[in-house]
Amino acid sequence: DDTVYLFVVNHPHQKSTVELFKFVEDDNSLVHLKTVRHDLLTSVNDIVAMGPDSFYATNDHYFSDFILMFLEAFLGLTWSNVVYYSPKEVKEVAAGFYSANGINISPDRKYIYVADVFDHNVHVMEKHANWNLTHVKTLQLDTLVDNLSVDPHTGDIWIGCHPNGMKLFYEDPENVPASEVLRIQNILLEEPAVTRVYADNGSVLQGSSVASAYEGKLLIGTVFHRALYCEL
Numbered sequence: 072d073d074t075v076y077l078f079v080v081n082h083p084h085q086k087s088t089v090e091l092f093k094f095v096e097d098d099n100s101l102v103h104l105k106t107v108r109h110d111l112l113t114s115v116n117d118i119v120a121m122g123p124d125s126f127y128a129t130n131d132h133y134f135s136d137f138i139l140m141f142l143e144a145f146l147g148l149t150w151s152n153v154v155y156y157s158p159k160e161v162k163e164v165a166a167g168f169y170s171a172n173g174i175n176i177s178p179d180r181k182y183i184y185v186a187d188v189f190d191h192n193v194h195v196m197e198k199h200a201n202w203n204l205t206h207v208k209t210l211q212l213d214t215l216v217d218n219l220s221v222d223p224h225t226g227d228i229w230i231g232c233h234p235n236g237m238k239l240f241y242e243d244p245e246n247v248p249a250s251e252v253l254r255i256q257n258i259l260l261e262e263p264a265v266t267r268v269y270a271d272n273g274s275v276l277q278g279s280s281v282a283s284a285y286e287g288k289l290l291i292g293t294v295f296h297r298a299l300y301c302e303l
């Protein structure tokens with residue numbers, strides 16, 4: 072059907088839920104349909120919808136306890152994963168990430184892209200009929216990759232990145248986190264084109280985490296700073 076659904080990652084009391092909404096065009100409102108919770112949805116960072124109540128989710132950590140989460144990152148454990156959720160079946164479909172972050176899908180719906188923020192790369196995974204994912208390739212990038220947006224017309228991947236991620240953890244007005252937006256074209260080719268479309272030392276925009284292009288315009292969002300509108 073033509074119904075527009077909205078999937079929202081929520082973290083009530085340090086736990087993870089996914090909230091499903093239906094958009095009602097007549098009165099421009101959202102109707103809450105349900106709250107999804109599951110033991111495999113431990114530390115959800117991002118999701119990509121597969122149907123009205125099914126999705127892939129990245130868990131950026133194995134642990135949800137704050138101290139254990141810190142230890143996990145500190146020890147460099149690769150226990151972060153991707154989970155497929157539907158009301159009938161929930162399962163781990165990819166594992167072995169330092170910290171799986173942004174997730175998205177190619178316009179032909181054949182490939183899933185997963186950003187591993189601490190490993191500085193984007194994984195291309197092939198999606199199968201049983202929803203399992205198999206690894207196709209990894210594109211190494213010299214920056215911390217956060218959320219991924221896919222242009223539905225061109226298939227380009229737009230990434231909000233952190234060139235100096237540690238600065239996100241210190242609130243030092245003299246030493247603010249920078250911003251960087253990368254555009255990946257033809258990720259399946261041997262040599263995909265990687266373009267640094269936007270870069271700033273933090274004087275304009277701090278901690279870019281997401282970038283989305285639409286009809287010659289670009290919106291860049293951040294972890295806790297403002298959003299930036301650019302004309303391409």
Ligand SMILES: *[C@@H]1O[C@H](CO)[C@@H](O)[C@H](O)[C@H]1NC(C)=O
Pocket residue numbers: 116117172217218280281292294
């Ligand atoms: C982008 O990523 C950050 C951290 O990984 C997350 O907190 C934020 O909600 C994401 N934003 C969007 C628009 O997906």
Ligand SMILES: *[C@@H]1O[C@H](CO)[C@@H](O)[C@H](O)[C@H]1NC(C)=O
Pocket residue numbers: 272273274
């Ligand atoms: C950041 O860039 C701006 C503009 O180029 C410059 O004026 C400023 O000194 C830079 N700040 C730092 C901390 O490098």
